[in-house]
Amino acid sequence: MIYFDLDYKITPPSPSFSYSISSNFLTSDNFLIKCVNCFHFCVKNCSLNPLCGKSMGDRLRSTTMEDLPTHLILEILTSGRLAVVDLISLELTSRTFRGTHGLFPKKFKSLVDYAAFQLCGLNPIYASLNCNAQKELLNRCSDNWKRLLRFLQAVEQSSDMVETSAGNMQIRSGRYHTLLINDSAAYSCGSSLCGVLGHGPETTQIVEFTRINFPVPVQVAQVSASHNHAAFVTGSGQVFTCGDNSSYCCGHTDTRRPIFRPRMVEALKNISVKQVAAGLSFTMFLTRKGHVFTCGTNGHGQLGHGDTMDRPTPTCIELLASIGSVVQINAGPTYALAVSDDGTLYSFGSGTNFCLGHGEQQNELQPRAIQSFRRKGINVARVSAGDEHVVALDSTGYVHTWGKGYCGALGHGDEIDKTTPSQLTSLKSQLAVQVCASKRKTFVLVDDGSVYGFGWMGFGSLGFLDRGASHKVLKPEILESLRSHHISQISTGLYHTVVVTNCGRVFGFGDNERAQLGHDAVRRCLEPTEMFMVKS
Numbered sequence: 001m002i003y004f005d006l007d008y009k010i011t012p013p014s015p016s017f018s019y020s021i022s023s024n025f026l027t028s029d030n031f032l033i034k035c036v037n038c039f040h041f042c043v044k045n046c047s048l049n050p051l052c053g054k055s056m057g058d059r060l061r062s063t064t065m066e067d068l069p070t071h072l073i074l075e076i077l078t079s080g081r082l083a084v085v086d087l088i089s090l091e092l093t094s095r096t097f098r099g100t101h102g103l104f105p106k107k108f109k110s111l112v113d114y115a116a117f118q119l120c121g122l123n124p125i126y127a128s129l130n131c132n133a134q135k136e137l138l139n140r141c142s143d144n145w146k147r148l149l150r151f152l153q154a155v156e157q158s159s160d161m162v163e164t165s166a167g168n169m170q171i172r173s174g175r176y177h178t179l180l181i182n183d184s185a186a187y188s189c190g191s192s193l194c195g196v197l198g199h200g201p202e203t204t205q206i207v208e209f210t211r212i213n214f215p216v217p218v219q220v221a222q223v224s225a226s227h228n229h230a231a232f233v234t235g236s237g238q239v240f241t242c243g244d245n246s247s248y249c250c251g252h253t254d255t256r257r258p259i260f261r262p263r264m265v266e267a268l269k270n271i272s273v274k275q276v277a278a279g280l281s282f283t284m285f286l287t288r289k290g291h292v293f294t295c296g297t298n299g300h301g302q303l304g305h306g307d308t309m310d311r312p313t314p315t316c317i318e319l320l321a322s323i324g325s326v327v328q329i330n331a332g333p334t335y336a337l338a339v340s341d342d343g344t345l346y347s348f349g350s351g352t353n354f355c356l357g358h359g360e361q362q363n364e365l366q367p368r369a370i371q372s373f374r375r376k377g378i379n380v381a382r383v384s385a386g387d388e389h390v391v392a393l394d395s396t397g398y399v400h401t402w403g404k405g406y407c408g409a410l411g412h413g414d415e416i417d418k419t420t421p422s423q424l425t426s427l428k429s430q431l432a433v434q435v436c437a438s439k440r441k442t443f444v445l446v447d448d449g450s451v452y453g454f455g456w457m458g459f460g461s462l463g464f465l466d467r468g469a470s471h472k473v474l475k476p477e478i479l480e481s482l483r484s485h486h487i488s489q490i491s492t493g494l495y496h497t498v499v500v501t502n503c504g505r506v507f508g509f510g511d512n513e514r515a516q517l518g519h520d521a522v523r524r525c526l527e528p529t530e531m532f533m534v535k536s
Contacts, residue, residue, distance in 0.1 A: 066096045070111070073097070077115035083163055084150040087112045108145075116145035123152045124327065125381050125395050128343050133379065137396045140431055151397060151431055151447050154488075155381050158393075158434035158445070159275070159328050160222060162488040166504020173438075173493030174225030176514040178209075180506065180533070184219035186212045186232055187533055190516035194228045194244035195260035203260075207515040209506075209533040214240060214262050225493075226278030226331070232262060237272030237288060239265040247281035248312040249296035255312075267313040268293065279331035284338075285314050290325025292317045292338055300334045301365030302349030308365065319366050320346065332385035338367060343379025343395055345370045353388045353404040354419040372420045373400075386437030391444075392421060397431040399424040399444055407440045407456035408474035415474070426476050427452065438492040444476060449486030449502065452476040459495040460526040461510030469524075481509070481528050498531065506531040 073096065077087060090097040091112040098110045108114040120126050126134065126148075141148040161168040161181065170181040177190025177197060187209040188197045197203055198212040214220075219235040229243030229250055240262035241250035248255060251265040268285060271293070275286040282296030282303060293314035294303040301308055304317040320326055320338060323346075328339040335349030335356060346367035347356040354361060357370040373380055379395040389403030389410055401410040402418040410416075411424050427444060430452070434445035441455030441462050453462045457471040463479045464471070486502040495511035507528035508517035518531035 068096075073111055074115060074118075077112060078118050080119070084116070084146055084153060087116060087149075088146060113145050116149045120145060120149050120152060123149075123156075124341060125152050125155060125379075128341065128379055129395055130377070133377070133396060140397055147447070151433060154433035154447060155393065158489065159330075159382055162500060164488060164500065164502055164504035169489070169500050169504060169506075170223060171489055171491045171498050171500050171506065172223050172225040173491040173496060173498055173516070174230065175227040175494045176516050177225065178491075178493070178496070178498055178508070178516050178518065178531075179223045179225045179230060180209055181220050181223055182504075182533060184221070184235065186214075186220040186223060188212055188230075189518040189531070191514035192228070192243070195258040196225075196228055196230050196243035198230065198242045198260075198262050201258075201260045205515055207518065207520040209518050209531060211534065212262060215264070222275055224276045224278040224283075224331075226283075227280055229259075229278055229283070231276035231278050231283055231285075233273050233276055237274065239268050239273050239276060239285060241265055241283070247297040248310060249278070249281050249283050251283065251295045251312075251314050253312045265314065267295075275329060277329045277331040277336075279336065280333040282331065282336075283314075284329045284331050284336055286326055286329045290327065290341065291321045292326050292329060294336070300350035300363050302331075302334050302336050304336060304348045304365075304367050306366040317367065323367075328382055330383050330385045332390070333387055335385065337383045337385050337390070339380050339383055343373075343381070345373055345380040345383060345392060354417060355385070355388065355390050355403045357390065357402050357419075357421055359419045370421065382435065384435045384437040386442070387439040389437060389440075389442070390421075391435040391437045391442050393432050393435045397433070397447070399427050399432050399435060401442065404440075407472045409437070409440045409442055409455040411442060411454040411474070411476050413475045415472075424476065434490060436490050436492055439494055441492060443490050443492060443497070445487055445490055449488070451479045451482050451487050451490060451499070453479055459511035460524055461492060461495045461497045463497060463509050463528065465526055482507070499528070 091110055097112050100108060100110060138148055161170045167183040172179045177188060177192055180187040189206045189209045191205040193204055197206055220232050221235045222233040224231045232240045242259045242262045244258050245252055246255050250259055251267060272288045273285050274288045277284040285293040293316050295311045295314045298308050298310050303311055325341045326338045327341050330337045332355060338346045346369055348364040348367045351361040351363050356364055381393050381395045383392045392400045400421040400423050402421045405415045405417045408415055410418055431447040432444050433447050436443040444452045454473045454476045457467050457469055459469055463481050465481050487499050488502045489500045491498055496508060496516045497510050498508040500506055508531050509525045509528045512525055513523050517525055
């Protein structure tokens, strides 16, 4: 016999075995045993199980999964370790999970359905909604709790790592380069003269995804790419940066030369960070406590401190810290965005092109809430800052755009600027899970893995095979070139775009003049082309 650990791993017998998922059920003396011959389960010393008799033989008598207590099954399902696809697999393969076991039989179709309901209730995005918004979201998910949970998980992963069958991954596009995280390792490809690739001063171009070496062993958890610098967050909350630091955007006081290899930001050494966002010449850092730090150039107030003084090292934005917890940050060229845990979107920095969403083009030296969302009772879940426009995803899966409408980047069927957020009515029937903006183009990823694009084709970076290199797409259209793939994440740079599929494959299209698509076969890829990693 071998022991079945409820951390979902089969582990060899060990005298020191100890795991507790329910204080009255599993201890070092109460554990499940799985027979290698019949693959059934039994429970030793469990007062809740009728099979526990007086003799050891009775205690080890084999039983099936169906005989496990309902509360234990629910503990497993709601542990937070299972993705929606795992829950569905259990529901499809075992009648134990398909049944309701007498729990709310009229409201929930199965234990998995009930578990999905419980997990949705614990999700911060769903919990921040009022009752009417929660009902609307459930209705948009066809009254299916599993689909609603999938939506919530996909939205959270859109600004973080995405789970694929090849491991956890994240993709980010810079000006002429691309950064990738795969299995906690960071890779880069493309070109740069200022060290943004992270491979040393002798490397100015890499034609394949090549692993970046850090000064100490780290597990990379999040990355952000900008024009000339990059930032990395490790699993332990440390921050490393590389690239052009002449504006202090890398968080180091030495501005004499570029940082060619990732260097730890000493000012944040004792602060645990979970997210970074790199702007043109400044950087934002989001801590695990929900506080935002910024450093770099501050000519437009993009650092959020109420002045225009540059900051050579990361400094906390006191106004945001006093308001509450921030859950997502994003940086435009000279402006910044922050989403709070109650769904309020704050903007600050340059007001050019109406990117701040306040109906005017004046600069904001400190965070200011976008009132149009608050007046309409709309909770923002995620936001993406483009060069001249902004796209936001609200907590019920609707998309909103504002800023410069040139080339149709706002998706409203024209090229008219929007001074405040305006909902994309053409996508109302779709449940969006990620939004992505760059130079005059926008992408929207929906919950079935399809991608919609609109704006300027820009060297083929919009992904439509039947359009010219400078064509304008004024309204959202589905990318037929990606139809055969289920897309999990998308990122777009200046003139190139990259996606990650649910199978862990990476595809890129658009400009490849500087190998930013991970190969040197052609200078422009109109059709999505797979990108590969050099594992050594």
